[in-house]
Amino acid sequence: MKKILTIAAALSSLLLTGCKEDPEPLHYEGFSIETTNDVIQADRGETLVLEGNVICQNGVKNIEAVVGAWDEAGTTTKETIEVSGSPKTYKLSYIVEVPIDAEVETCDVKFTIHDYAGSSIDHTFRIALKEDTEAPTLNILSPTENQAVSPHDPLSLELVVRDNLALQELIIRCDELGLDRRYEPSSDLTVISVRDDVDISEANGEYTIRFTATDLSGNTTEESRTIRILVASKPEIRRQETGSGYASPGGKIRFALQLSTNIEHTLTQAAITSSALGINETLSPGSNTYLLEREYTIPADFGIKECPITVSVRNDIDEEAQLTLYYNTLDKLYVIGTATMAKQKESKALPMTRQEDDPNIYTLTTWVDASGDWFKILSEQSWNGVLNLGLDESGEKLANSDRTVPINATGYHTITFDLSTWEYSVDPYDAPQSGAYPEMYVSGQDFSYLKNGVWTAVSSWDEMVQLTPYPGNPHRFYIDIICRKCVFGLAAQPNKEEGGTFFGIPGDPGWKWVWWEFVEPLVTKTSDAEIAKPKEDGRENNVMRITVDTHLNLISWLESQEYTYPAPATQE
Numbered sequence: 001m002k003k004i005l006t007i008a009a010a011l012s013s014l015l016l017t018g019c020k021e022d023p024e025p026l027h028y029e030g031f032s033i034e035t036t037n038d039v040i041q042a043d044r045g046e047t048l049v050l051e052g053n054v055i056c057q058n059g060v061k062n063i064e065a066v067v068g069a070w071d072e073a074g075t076t077t078k079e080t081i082e083v084s085g086s087p088k089t090y091k092l093s094y095i096v097e098v099p100i101d102a103e104v105e106t107c108d109v110k111f112t113i114h115d116y117a118g119s120s121i122d123h124t125f126r127i128a129l130k131e132d133t134e135a136p137t138l139n140i141l142s143p144t145e146n147q148a149v150s151p152h153d154p155l156s157l158e159l160v161v162r163d164n165l166a167l168q169e170l171i172i173r174c175d176e177l178g179l180d181r182r183y184e185p186s187s188d189l190t191v192i193s194v195r196d197d198v199d200i201s202e203a204n205g206e207y208t209i210r211f212t213a214t215d216l217s218g219n220t221t222e223e224s225r226t227i228r229i230l231v232a233s234k235p236e237i238r239r240q241e242t243g244s245g246y247a248s249p250g251g252k253i254r255f256a257l258q259l260s261t262n263i264e265h266t267l268t269q270a271a272i273t274s275s276a277l278g279i280n281e282t283l284s285p286g287s288n289t290y291l292l293e294r295e296y297t298i299p300a301d302f303g304i305k306e307c308p309i310t311v312s313v314r315n316d317i318d319e320e321a322q323l324t325l326y327y328n329t330l331d332k333l334y335v336i337g338t339a340t341m342a343k344q345k346e347s348k349a350l351p352m353t354r355q356e357d358d359p360n361i362y363t364l365t366t367w368v369d370a371s372g373d374w375f376k377i378l379s380e381q382s383w384n385g386v387l388n389l390g391l392d393e394s395g396e397k398l399a400n401s402d403r404t405v406p407i408n409a410t411g412y413h414t415i416t417f418d419l420s421t422w423e424y425s426v427d428p429y430d431a432p433q434s435g436a437y438p439e440m441y442v443s444g445q446d447f448s449y450l451k452n453g454v455w456t457a458v459s460s461w462d463e464m465v466q467l468t469p470y471p472g473n474p475h476r477f478y479i480d481i482i483c484r485k486c487v488f489g490l491a492a493q494p495n496k497e498e499g500g501t502f503f504g505i506p507g508d509p510g511w512k513w514v515w516w517e518f519v520e521p522l523v524t525k526t527s528d529a530e531i532a533k534p535k536e537d538g539r540e541n542n543v544m545r546i547t548v549d550t551h552l553n554l555i556s557w558l559e560s561q562e563y564t565y566p567a568p569a570t571q572e
Helices: none
Strands: 005-006 014-015 033-034 039-042 047-056 060-067 077-082 089-097 106-115 120-128 137-142 147-149 155-162 167-175 179-183 193-197 203-213 218-228 237-239 253-258 267-274 280-285 291-299 306-315 320-330 334-336 361-368 375-376 388-391 399-400 405-407 409-417 423-428 441-451 454-457 468-470 471-493 502-504 510-513 518-521 524-527 532-537 544-549 552-559
Touching: 005 388, 033 106, 033 120, 039 047, 047 106, 047 120, 060 089, 089 106, 137 203, 137 218, 155 167, 167 193, 179 193, 237 320, 253 267, 253 306, 253 320, 267 291, 280 291, 375 409, 502 532, 518 532, 532 552
Parallel strands: 005 047, 039 120, 147 218, 510 532
Antiparallel strands: 014 033, 033 047, 047 089, 060 077, 060 106, 106 120, 137 155, 155 193, 167 179, 167 203, 203 218, 237 253, 253 291, 267 280, 267 306, 306 320, 334 375, 361 409, 375 388, 375 405, 388 399, 409 423, 441 454, 441 471, 468 471, 471 502, 471 532, 471 544, 502 524, 518 552, 544 552
């Protein structure tokens, strides 16, 4: 690539040996040079014309031109220009070609002008290469992505590479195919055009071909194409999307499968069968590839069991392939972790709520004590169930994983989970700013509570001990206790008079064994005699925390060490 750049009039008026400003040149002493620009921006491959006006009283004799090095070796060129006629005014015009493969960023061109009196004047032009940040472009016509290729025919390579200035090379490589080819530009340095064939007769399977184009400035563009070389004609079934492999009764299952056979043959039949779901469907693709996408609803009364779906495919020479997709149905999921009232007690994991409009969607609203608290989703109230879901490696979905899912803000949050895709979300939840019950009290027997830093025993069922409100949450209360065998009830007021508000757990009135540690729903009554009161066989000297959340309608009784916030209560 060449283009002409002319420099003509105005950068500087350089007078080195006594030039005067007299408008009559004959009266000038010495000489001067007038140029437009002595710092010139240029592209590789450009042709420049360096121009200037020389004014000399004694007449111009000759001009020495020295072109600096364009390579790192420091190679320069020198030329003497003889001037006839001893002109007092001389127009300098000198051609410089910028090499397409210039290795340095700047080059100086120095002119030394001699007159007939033995004097001389120097003037230097500096040529600076423009920065090239534009990478080459690749237009790959063949192969196309996921192209199926017969080994009976060569693989066709067809592409065009273009660059704004000059290309260096194109490399096409696939180690598995033994492909390693290098192409250079011809006379037009901005284009590399490739039409070539690759022998693939010994190949079979899937291969990735990489294309790397580099220009002389070092800018690089890389692309790849995956091809499938099918030696056998036997059909193939490839999973595109099959979801998590789980669904709830009444929920939908979705899958997408790529059916294919050798390009020399066609798929004549595809069948989907499932005795469990009553599916018996037959298709006639009539091509060598077919994308099979289906959605089925699991009956609401299906129960909890395995649900296999078999897909079979046949081609025009009666070769077959078969794939069975296994789905498992679940109707219960649980949430465990420090971001819940269950904390890390697997047997107390909280049940999620299935959504009626989409039974695969489960939700749970929880209070998060502190930023960074975490949760996991379980298929059972056990760490060892079928599902123990935490973050996958991408951090975008859930998977059977040791990783937990953090919630990075204090407050109420709603966890939403799609069993069919394992996608999830955590959304802040705005609870009412004021609680329905400004106070909460506990009564019972055989327990002590912390008061002014001292454990104080409760001596009577009629004694009402106030719980501590959680900071920033008007719906939540707690108290730390020690008990052996204790029975206790809750009230929203400091007395047991009829007509008040009393809280218990599900069950008949009276006391109810809950064994060691519990998380239970709250039941509200207007009489202390109507509630089921937890009776717990406590462990001596274990500090337990009763936590009540009147917005979530939950009560928990877990070891105080499970909690990191707030600190154990000190009551006045």
